[in-house]
Amino acid sequence: MVKLQTDGRKARGEKRRAELIEATLRIIERDGVAGVTHRTVAAEAGVPTTSTTYHFSSLDDLLVATLISCARDMATEVYWMIDRARSRGSRGAEEVAGLLAEALGPRRGRTMAEYELYLLAARKPELRPAARRWLDVLTSMVRHDDEVAFRVFLAGIDGLLIQGLIDDEPPSAEELRPVVDYLLKPR
Amino acid sequence: MVKLQTDGRKARGEKRRAELIEATLRIIERDGVAGVTHRTVAAEAGVPTTSTTYHFSSLDDLLVATLISCARDMATEVYWMIDRARSRGSRGAEEVAGLLAEALGPRRGRTMAEYELYLLAARKPELRPAARRWLDVLTSMVRHDDEVAFRVFLAGIDGLLIQGLIDDEPPSAEELRPVVDYLLKPR
DNA sequence: TTTGTTTCGGGACGATCGTTCCGGTAGTTT
DNA sequence: AAACTACCGGAACGATCGTCCCGAAACAAA
Numbered sequence: 001m002v003k004l005q006t007d008g009r010k011a012r013g014e015k016r017r018a019e020l021i022e023a024t025l026r027i028i029e030r031d032g033v034a035g036v037t038h039r040t041v042a043a044e045a046g047v048p049t050t051s052t053t054y055h056f057s058s059l060d061d062l063l064v065a066t067l068i069s070c071a072r073d074m075a076t077e078v079y080w081m082i083d084r085a086r087s088r089g090s091r092g093a094e095e096v097a098g099l100l101a102e103a104l105g106p107r108r109g110r111t112m113a114e115y116e117l118y119l120l121a122a123r124k125p126e127l128r129p130a131a132r133r134w135l136d137v138l139t140s141m142v143r144h145d146d147e148v149a150f151r152v153f154l155a156g157i158d159g160l161l162i163q164g165l166i167d168d169e170p171p172s173a174e175e176l177r178p179v180v181d182y183l184l185k186p187r
Numbered sequence: 188m189v190k191l192q193t194d195g196r197k198a199r200g201e202k203r204r205a206e207l208i209e210a211t212l213r214i215i216e217r218d219g220v221a222g223v224t225h226r227t228v229a230a231e232a233g234v235p236t237t238s239t240t241y242h243f244s245s246l247d248d249l250l251v252a253t254l255i256s257c258a259r260d261m262a263t264e265v266y267w268m269i270d271r272a273r274s275r276g277s278r279g280a281e282e283v284a285g286l287l288a289e290a291l292g293p294r295r296g297r298t299m300a301e302y303e304l305y306l307l308a309a310r311k312p313e314l315r316p317a318a319r320r321w322l323d324v325l326t327s328m329v330r331h332d333d334e335v336a337f338r339v340f341l342a343g344i345d346g347l348l349i350q351g352l353i354d355d356e357p358p359s360a361e362e363l364r365p366v367v368d369y370l371l372k373p374r
Numbered sequence: 375t376t377t378g379t380t381t382c383g384g385g386a387c388g389a390t391c392g393t394t395c396c397g398g399t400a401g402t403t404t
Numbered sequence: 405a406a407a408c409t410a411c412c413g414g415a416a417c418g419a420t421c422g423t424c425c426c427g428a429a430a431c432a433a434a
Binding site: 199224225226237240245246 | 420421422423424430431
C-alpha cells in the first residue's frame with residue numbers, strides 16, 4: 001500500500017507555525033514590531049512560550065516569516081487597486097479612494113503593520129527580496145511605456161497611506177478622491 | 188547689578204539635553220528605534236546612564252523630543268525640494284531627483300530614521316501634532332488651486348523615498364529623473 | 375561663608391527579555 | 405512490539421531592560 005497522506009505530525013507542526021505567524025501579525029497590528037516577543041506571540045496564539053523557539057530558530061526568523069506571509073497579501077491588495085484603476089475608467093479613482101479610506105480606517109492597524117515590516121526590510125537585507133518581490137511583479141504587469149506613470153501611481157499610493165496614518169481622524173474616501181483623481185489623470 | 192546672563196547650570200543642562208537628542212537620532216539612524224535604550228543613548232553621548240532619566244522623565248519623552256527636533260529638519264528639507272521644483276522650471280525635476288538620490292544614498296540612515304519616527308507618530312497620538320505640523324505648514328504655502336497637485340507631489344516624494352529604501356543599491360538621480368519629471372508635469 | 379538649587383553619576387532593584395535544557399507525549403516506521 | 409522521530413511544554417539561566425535611590429559636586433543666591 002502506497003503512502004499517500006503526509007506525516008500527521010508535520011501537518012500539525014505546519015499548522016502551528018502558521019498560527020504563530022498570524023498571532024505575530026496581530027501583535028504587530030496592535031502594538032507594533034516592538035511588541036513582538038516570544039512570550040507575547042505565544043500568549044496571543046495560546047501556546048507555551050517555547051513553541052516559538054521550536055518552530056522558528058530565532059525571533060528574527062519569526063519576523064522574516066511574518067513579512068513574507070504579509071507581502072503576499074499586500075501584493076494581491078495592490079493588484080486589486082490597479083485592476084480597479086485601469087478597468088473602470090472614471091469610476092476607477094472612486095474605487096481606489098474607497099480602498100484607501102478602508103486601509104486607513106477599519107484596517108488601519110494592518111496598514112501600520114505593513115509599513116513597519118516594510119521599514120524593517122529596509123534595515124535587514126535578508127528581508128528585502130520578499131518586500132520587493134510583489135513590487136517587481138506588479139511593475140512587470142504593465143506595458144513598458146506606462147511604466148513611469150505606474151511607478152508614480154504606486155509611489156502616490158504609498159505616500160497617501162503613510163500621511164493618512166498620522167491623521168487623528170482617518171480621511172474619508174471623499175477627501176481622498178480629488179488627489180487620487182489627479183494621480184490617475186493621464187498626461 | 189541686573190542679572191543678564193541665564194543660570195549657567197541651566198545652560199549646561201539644556202546643552203546636555205540637546206546632546207542626548209542628537210545621540211538618540213544617531214542611534215536610530217544606525218540601529219533603528221528598537222536600538223534606543225537609556226544605556227545605548229548614554230553611551231553614544233558619552234554620559235552616564237542616569238543622565239537620560241534625569242533630563243527626560245521616560246524613554247518615551249526622549250523619543251518625543253527627538254521626533255520634534257527631527258520634524259523641524261524634515262520641514263526645511265522638503266521646503267528646499269518644493270522651492271527647487273517651483274522656481275527652476277524644467278531644471279526643477281533634475282534637482283529634486285538629485286535630492287532624492289542623496290536622501291537614499293549618503294543620507295540613507297537619516298531617511299530611515301525619519302520614517303521610523305513617522306510611523307511611531309502613527310501609533311502614539313501625542314506625537315502626531317509634531318509630525319503633522321510641518322506638513323500643514325508646507326500645504327498652507329501653496330495657492331489654493333494648486334493644493335491637490337501639491338498633495339500629490341508630497342505623496343509621490345514619500346512613496347519614492349520609502350520604495351527606494353528597500354533597494355539593494357540606492358537609485359541614482361538619473362533613474363529617479365523620469366518619475367520626478369512625470370510627477371511634476373502639470374495637467 | 376552659609377544656604378539652597380540644579381546637575382551629576384555610581385549602584386541596585388525588580389521585571390522582562392531571548393534562549394536553552396530536558397523530560398514527556400504523540401505519531402511513524404521497522 | 406520496539407525503535408525512532410517530531411512535537412510539546414515546564415523550568416530556569418544569564419543578560420539586559422527601565423527606573424529609582426541617594427550622596428557628591430557644581431553653581432547661584434543670601
